[in-house]
Amino acid sequence: MASTEPISIAVLGPLRMRAGGAEVAVGSPRRQAVLGFLTINARSVVSRDQLVDAVWGEEPPKSAAGNVHTYISDLRRAIAAATDTATAATVLQTAGAGYRLEVPDENLDFREVERDLRTASRFAEAGELTEAIAAWHRTLRRSLATPFAGIDAPYALAERHRLENLVLAAVTDLVQALLTRGTEADTRSALTTLERALREYPLHQRLAEMRIRALHGRGRRAEALEQYETTRRLLAAELGVDPDRRLREAHDEIVTDTVSALHELGDAVPALPVPEPPISFAGRADELGFLEDALTRAAPGESRILTVDGPPGAGKTALALRFARDVAARFPDGCHFLDLRGSQPSTAPLSAAAALRRLITAIGGPDVTVPAGFEDQLGAYRTELARKRLLLIFDDASHANQIRPLLPGGGTTVLVTSRRRLSGLVATEGAVRLPLDVLPHDAARRLLAGAVAESETSALDELARLCGHLPLALGHVAHHLAAEPARKPAELAAWLRDERTRITRLDQLGRQHGHRGIQHVFASAVHALNPDEKKLFSLLGTKTETTIDVAGIVRLTGWPEPPTRHHLDQLAIAGLLDWGTWDQYLITPLLHLYARGPNAA
Incomplete structure (x- = not known):
């Protein structure tokens, strides 16, 4: 049935035309190029010669003028099929020796973006930062796709450059506004915006510089340096150029700060720093309270051994990292994190001897001497621990015997995570065990709700169930929703509904955003x-x-x-x-x- 709704055209991404909810077939790339040029000149007469020059450039084929006539006729037929003949003649008019596309600005996506960006700029100039940020967010949710994607025409290249510059300027303005306002949520939003923009424009040096500075400001130096190296390699491979001055300066500041910190802290520099807990961490208040209570019950100067175990993907490491952040002030001599590699199929678990060497250097500082023999290393390790009050996180243990030589005395606390139940540590070492399960439904839903601007209650409930309430899967979905706000929770739920493809698609979401996919995590457990x-x-x-x-x-x-x-x-x-x-x-x-x-x- 023909639609009576007005025609709308989108040029951000592949060119698309719709009549109400129905897609109108826009045809071949050349036909799209003709429609695209009429779109950016909507409601103005465009001559046939202008169309030829815009679509084919300086050396058009002899058939170009005839092709334009054919493409216009084809487009009218496509519009008529979705609406009716009268509408097609009204929308795509012949005007003398030219043509006019009669579509209002509000039905052209790039005009809407231009209008919203002007609105955001006016708010910013008036000092109304909250309104400006909301306007930028609203616009950028739909405008980061490459304009005129797939169209190779002189005008498309120029218009693409113009629109991309507008959008990228808005990204930098938005990020700057978020960092200026400076809440924790604003910083996370700024990093998510930059990550999304850099996936689309990986060679944009200003975006890379801003992400490096934002990561550096949060103490995430390794990620900041990784971003610099990624951009540097891409610039060399794709353009044959070096990073510009501002990007180099952002890199140099990280290196300088690192060297300064090493100089100032001396032996206290953590060689095994505790990573940041994941942004998507949520819903473990009871478990965190249990661990803190166990810590509080320890007598002054008494060591405490805590174990967290659970199925793959339950969020054991994330819980340990959040706990470390929450209780760090109780450990004046620092916190250290050591990956014991207990569940990595391609890598042997870290031996107790190798772990001892790393711990002695981390705890004693870079000038400490590490003895050659295992017994001497054990003695040096315990000597260092006797003088300190530390939190040691031993992540991904393979079995209790891997841990036993590393257990301290004195006032040091150890938190061990493992997929396996380390019952031996509970029975013989007095460890306090915390079994970790999937999240309750309400907590799983809250985790997902934190990633979207507008909560779709039923869709989020379904997504939580489709993820099996497993934190790893929930994190993949939440990260995707935050990074791709144009994709609605209901659409994602429909995409994950089929049980035959759900695991593969959840895995795809994780890998798409740079995380270990769920299949890798499950496979490593089965491999053992x-x-x-x-x-x-x-x-x-x-x-x-x-x-x-x-x-x-x-x-x-x-x-x-x-x-x-x-x-x-x-x-x-x-x-x-x-x-x-x-x-x-x-x-x-x-x-x-x-x-x-x-x-x-």
Whole structure:
């Protein structure tokens, strides 16, 4: 049925024409080029010669004028098919030896962007920063796509450059305004805006410089230096040029500050600094309270060992990093973070000897002497710890024996994360254990709601369920929603609804934004299993329920009950199952989906 709605045209991204909600076929790149030139000159008469010059340049083919006539006729037919013949003649008119596109400014996306940017600038000039920031955000949600994408015509190149400069100037103005206002949320928003813009314009040196300075200002020096190196390599490879003066200065300031800090702090410089907790961290107030209570119950001068275990993707490391940030003031001699690599399939776990060497240097400072033998290293380590009150985070432990030589005395606290239950540390070392599960529904929904400007209640509820309430998956979705605000939660929920593709698509979201994908995390947990355990894990995917009954698994495998129960226990110890009642085990929804897939075993 033909639409009676007015025609609208978008040139930000690939050229698109719509009649109400229906797409109008715009045809080949040359036909799009003709329509694009008429669009930027909407409501003005454009001669056939102007169209030829704009679309083909200085050396058009002899057939160019005839082609223009053909393309105009084709476009009218496409508009008529979506509306009617009278509307098509009104929208795309013949005027003497030329043509006129009759579409109002409010139906042209680039005119709307130009208007909104002028509004934002007026607010900024009047000192109304909140209104300016809101206007810039509103505009940039839809305007970062490359204008006239896929159209190769002289006018398109010039117009693309003009529009991109307008939008990129708005990005820099917005980021500057956010950093000037300076709240924690503003800084996160500024970094998200810069990250999104740099994905579209990776060679833009001003954007790179601003991101470097913003990261540096938050103490994230490694990421700032990584951004500089990425931009430097791209400039050399794509343009054959070096970074400009401002970009080099931003880099030099980081290097200078690092050297100054090393000079001023001397032995106190943390060689194993604690990373920032992820921005998407949310919903673990009870768990943080449990850890703080355990810390508070320790007597003065007494060491405390805390363990956090749970399934892959439950957010164990994120919880440890947030805890470290919250309690850092209690540890006057500092906090240190050491990755023990317990679940990385391609890398052996860090040995106790290698861990000792790193810890001695971190705690004692760069001038400390590391003994050659293991026993001497152990003695030097304990001597350093005896004089200090520290927080040590040992992340991703593979087993209790990897940890035992590293356990301190005195007033140092150790927090260990692992996918495995480190029951030995609880039984023999008095460790306090915190099992970590998926998030409650309300907390999962709040995590997602923090990434969108306008909460779509039902869509966020569905997204939380589709993510199985697993923090890793929720983080992938939240990061994508924050970085791609044009994509609505309801659209993302529809995209993830199919169980056959959900794991792959969640993995794609994670990798798209530079994170380890969910498949990598799950695969690393399954990789550590023996062949019988891998086979059993795959068989769990054939069950329709996430509650695993021992008798049902015995029938499914044909194994006797004792080895079946033993293998199920090993899956639970590895964090891939949890214990339910005596004869039942539980599996999280996304691990259950992963077990169905071809890569589970």
